[in-house]
Amino acid sequence: xEQYIIQVVIFMGINIILxxxxxxxxGITGQFSLGHAGFMAVGAYAxxxxxxxxxxxxxxxxxxxxILAGMxxxxxxxxxxxxxxxxxxxxxxxxxxxxxxxxxNMKITGGAxxxxxxxxxxxxxxxxxxxxxxxxxxxxxxxSTDGRAFMAIREDEIAAEAMGVNITLYKVLAxxxxxxxxxxxxxxxxxxxxFLKPDSFNMYKTVDVxxxxxxxxxxxxxxxxxxxxxxxxxxxxLRGFAEYRMIVYSLTLIILMIARPDGIFGKKEITDIxxxxxxxx
Amino acid sequence: xxxxxxxxxxxxSLGSIYALIALGYTMVYGILKLIxxxxxxIYMIGAYIAYYLVMIFKLNFILALLLAMFFSxxxxxxxxxxxxxxxxxxxxxxxxxxxxxxxxxxxxxxLKIFGxxxxxxxxxxxxxxxxxxxxxxxxxxxxxxxxxxILMIVLHIIVxxxxxxxxxxxVAYDQEAAKLMGIDSxxxxxxxxxxxxxxxxxxxxxxxxxxxxxEPLMGMMPGIKAFIAAVLGGIGSIPGAVIGxxxxxxxxxxxxxxxxxxxRDAIAFAILIVILLVKPEGILGKNIKEKV
Numbered sequence: 001x002e003q004y005i006i007q008v009v010i011f012m013g014i015n016i017i018l019x020x021x022x023x024x025x026x027g028i029t030g031q032f033s034l035g036h037a038g039f040m041a042v043g044a045y046a047x048x049x050x051x052x053x054x055x056x057x058x059x060x061x062x063x064x065x066x067i068l069a070g071m072x073x074x075x076x077x078x079x080x081x082x083x084x085x086x087x088x089x090x091x092x093x094x095x096x097x098x099x100x101x102x103x104x105n106m107k108i109t110g111g112a113x114x115x116x117x118x119x120x121x122x123x124x125x126x127x128x129x130x131x132x133x134x135x136x137x138x139x140x141x142x143x144s145t146d147g148r149a150f151m152a153i154r155e156d157e158i159a160a161e162a163m164g165v166n167i168t169l170y171k172v173l174a175x176x177x178x179x180x181x182x183x184x185x186x187x188x189x190x191x192x193x194x195f196l197k198p199d200s201f202n203m204y205k206t207v208d209v210x211x212x213x214x215x216x217x218x219x220x221x222x223x224x225x226x227x228x229x230x231x232x233x234x235x236x237x238l239r240g241f242a243e244y245r246m247i248v249y250s251l252t253l254i255i256l257m258i259a260r261p262d263g264i265f266g267k268k269e270i271t272d273i274x275x276x277x278x279x280x281x
Numbered sequence: 282x283x284x285x286x287x288x289x290x291x292x293x294s295l296g297s298i299y300a301l302i303a304l305g306y307t308m309v310y311g312i313l314k315l316i317x318x319x320x321x322x323i324y325m326i327g328a329y330i331a332y333y334l335v336m337i338f339k340l341n342f343i344l345a346l347l348l349a350m351f352f353s354x355x356x357x358x359x360x361x362x363x364x365x366x367x368x369x370x371x372x373x374x375x376x377x378x379x380x381x382x383x384x385x386x387x388x389x390x391x392l393k394i395f396g397x398x399x400x401x402x403x404x405x406x407x408x409x410x411x412x413x414x415x416x417x418x419x420x421x422x423x424x425x426x427x428x429x430x431i432l433m434i435v436l437h438i439i440v441x442x443x444x445x446x447x448x449x450x451x452v453a454y455d456q457e458a459a460k461l462m463g464i465d466s467x468x469x470x471x472x473x474x475x476x477x478x479x480x481x482x483x484x485x486x487x488x489x490x491x492x493x494x495x496e497p498l499m500g501m502m503p504g505i506k507a508f509i510a511a512v513l514g515g516i517g518s519i520p521g522a523v524i525g526x527x528x529x530x531x532x533x534x535x536x537x538x539x540x541x542x543x544x545r546d547a548i549a550f551a552i553l554i555v556i557l558l559v560k561p562e563g564i565l566g567k568n569i570k571e572k573v
Contacts, residue, residue, distance in 0.1 A: 032374055079558055085373055086316045087557060090508065094550030101547045207381065214378060246389040253382035258367045261375040 006124060012232040013127035014188045017134045019212035019224040021181030024138050026210070027218035027267075028147070029174040030154025032089045034206050035076065036182050038096030041201035043069040043183025044190040045109055048118040051191065058121050062130075062187030069183025070176045072099075077175035081168060084157075096206060103198040114197035122192040130188060134181050139221055141177070150174055154219070204246070211253055217263030222270040227263070283415045288538035289531060294422035294491070296530020297429035301484035302507030303514070303522035304436060305477025311453040311517035312473050314373065318380040319360060320481055321504015322387035325497060327353040327482020328402070328489040329395055335403050342405035346428070346486045350479035357478025358471045366467070384504070391497030399496040402489035425487045432483055433523060436476065440519060445472055453517065502546055506533075509553040515566025524564060528552075 018036065025033045047065030051058050080091045103109045110116075141147045149170045152160035161167050190196050212231050216223025235245055256263070302324055309317045331349035334340050340348065364383045368376045409420045440446040451459040452469045460466050488503075489495045510529040514521025529549060536548045556563065 032377070079554065083557055083561070086314075086377055087512070087561070089377060090316065090505075090512075091550075091554055091557060093505075094509075094553055098547050098550050101544065105541075105543050204385075207385065210378070210381075218374075243393065246385060247393065250382045250384075250386035250389060254364055254379050254386065257371070257375045257379040257382065258364075261371055 008232065008236050010122060010124055010127045010192060012229055013124075013131040014185050014192065015209075015212065015228040015232050016131045016225050017181055017185040017188070018209045019216065019228040020134050020138050020221055021178045021185070022209050023213045023216070023218065023221060023224045024141070024150070024181075025174050025178040026213055027220065027224070028138075028142060028154065029150040029171065031081070031171055031174060032085060033092040033175070033178070034089050034203070034210070035092035035096040035099075036178070036209050037201040037203070037205035038092075038099035039069045039073055039179040039182035040186035040189065040205065041096075041099055041103060041198065042072050042179075043186030044196055044201070045103060045115070045186075046183075047187035048115055048190040048196055049108060051119045052115075052117060058119060058187070058191050059126070062184055062191070065187040065190075066180045066183035069186065070180035073175040073177075073179025073182075074172055076179075077172035078168075081171040081175070093203065093206070096201075096203065100198045100201055103201075109196075109198070112198065114195055116195050118190050118194045118196065120191055120194050122188050127188055127192075130184050134184065135221060135225065138177075138181075142221070146170065146173065151219075207249075207253075211249060213263075214253065215256060215263050217265035217267065219267035220263070220265035220269055222268075223263055223265030226265070284538060285535075287416050288534040290416065290418055290422065291538075292531030292534030293527065294425045294530070295534060296527035297426050298484045298488055298526075299503065299507045299510045299529045300523045300526025301429055301432065301480045301487075302503060303510040303526045304433070304519060305481045306508050307511040307514070307516055307519060307522040308449070308473050308477050310511065312449070312456070312470055313365070313376075315365065315376045316380060316508060317365075317474075317477075318377075318384040318504070319364075319387055320477065321500030321502075321507070322384055322391070323353055323357055323360075323478045323500070324481040324485040324488075324503060325391060325495070325500035326356060326387065326485070327478075328485030328495040328499065329391070329400075330482065331486040331489060332400055332402055332495060335405065342490065345405065346483060349486050350482045353482030353485075354475035354479040357474040357481075361471060361474040366470075384501075388498055388501065395497050397497065399494040402493045402495050404493060405490050419491075421491050425491060428483065428487060432480060436480070436519070439476065445469070449473055502549075506546075506549045509549050512553060512563055513556050515563030518563070518565040521563055521565035 018040065022036045025031050043065035046068045047058065047061040050056050050061040050064060076092070076095050080088060080095070083091055104112055149160070149165045152163065152165050153167060153170055157167060212227040213224055215231065216225070216227030238245060302320065305320050306317060309315060309320070327349045330352050331345040334345045334348055360383060364379055365376065368379055406421055406424060411418045411420060440449060448459070448464045448469050449472065451462065451464055452466050456466055506529055507526065510525035511522045512525070513528060514523070514525030529552065532548055532552060533545050537545050
């Protein structure tokens with residue numbers, strides 16, 4: 001039982017990384033990406049194969065996997081970031097699917113049969129070490145010049161461009177950073193489950209993460225963390241009703257969008273609500 | 282050359298299916314600027330309605346097709362009223378997410394109600410092979426193409442020559458102005474969903490007839506591919522959707538014939554990415570400038 005709780009909590013850490021990193025792209029920069037599972041898959045497979053075939057320590061392989069995922073993010077970023085809204089969503093969805101199809105057809109990944117025997121070693125400490133770094137980095141980015149540029153793009157792209165924000169650069173940057181952390185989450189996922197199959201990274205995985213971001217509030221890191229925690233625990237509690245899980249999820253998404261499209265926190269952070277200093281907003 | 286012609290014929294019948302689905306996408310997008318992700322699920326539901334009609338009432342092909350189209354049209358209107366109408370004035374991202382949610386909801390309800398196992402679709406039309414030299418054409422492929430063409434002609438007549446069609450074009454052109462001219466835009470949006478859903482259902486029944494198996498997740502990939510077809514042809518353009526659908530079907534058949542069937546889904550996205558980079562407004566689309 002205790003073992004089980006620890007596993008859920010580790011998984012929660014991975015989900016926090018995923019939600020916060022997707023929030024950087026979707027919420028903070030306002031670029032609606034549906035390719036997060038693809039970036040995650042790149043990090044997961046790269047880290048798993050490096051650790052399995054070359055016996056490298058997992059902390060190193062996770063990092064390499066994340067860098068690789070970040071590079072894929074840049075690679076995808078340049079061509080697609082000329083697109084907006086729905087088009088961007090569908091193209092990133094497409095890229096995610098292409099990554100999955102490629103993994104399915106590669107020899108080194110084991111194809112559809114999956115990749116067993118991945119070295120383990122993801123403890124609570126490892127999982128939350130990375131989660132903490134993710135949150136700190138992204139919060140710091142938000143409060144930096146670059147972060148203001150991200151938010152400016154979200155609010156009004158043309159106005160941001162007129163104010164001298166290099167739109168393409170910042171969009172690619174958001175994609176790269178988001179993909180990098182998705183890669184970290186992927187690496188953790190790989191060494192946590194010690195087994196990978198391409199179908200784990202299908203569209204539903206992206207939607208899982210997306211629901212966290214939307215529930216928490218697009219643009220709120222606090223919200224993403226909270227929603228990641230909630231949406232990790234609820235499926236565990238509803239394990240007996242696993243077949244209804246996706247029905248509940250999709251209904252939640254629809255009702256949320258109709259009733260409260262801003263999610264729990266909207267664009268606010270916890271510090272905006274409970275604050276020691278008065279802040280102008 | 283024989284191989285090429287054979288794949289061309291296969292692609293033509295597959296492309297007709299994509300075109301039928303793409304028409305619904307393009308019409309809804311033209312009016313609501315919404316990618317109705319759930320459109321592929323309507324196609325699945327159409328196939329299941331026909332399946333149950335044939336199994337329970339022993340209907341023939343034409344009747345099953347028409348009734349499936351009718352019930353799916355009603356279903357499409359209900360979905361629009363419940364899920365999309367409350368979002369008329371929300372952001373496009375909210376609407377997109379809702380559409381995604383509706384799509385997943387219908388898929389999973391389908392899994393729950395119809396069962397996850399594929400169902401054997403009854404052989405409504407006996408499959409006969411026709412040999413033209415070394416090329417094989419199945420009569421079912423001919424039926425698919427003929428039915429599609431008939432439906433497209435009907436659609437063309439509705440959109441071009443009826444009052445409803447005129448109102449649809451008006452709402453697509455400028456919803457506010459159309460309202461000021463006394464057009465009930467909600468009613469027109471319902472009509473649009475009904476027509477689009479009926480076409481998708483027809484595609485579902487035709488695919489069921491051709492491949493003899495239907496499953497709750499069958500709408501996912503064709504749905505996405507048909508959307509890509511709509512973008513390729515120029516979203517909002519009805520002839521564009523037909524052209525886009527045919528191009529998608531033929532290129533997919535060629536990939537299956539010459540490269541590998543495992544890349545049949547990837548080619549669709551590759552086409553999408555290329556078209557969005559080279560000519561984002563699509564083949565027949567209008568170039569819309571961004572305004573402040």
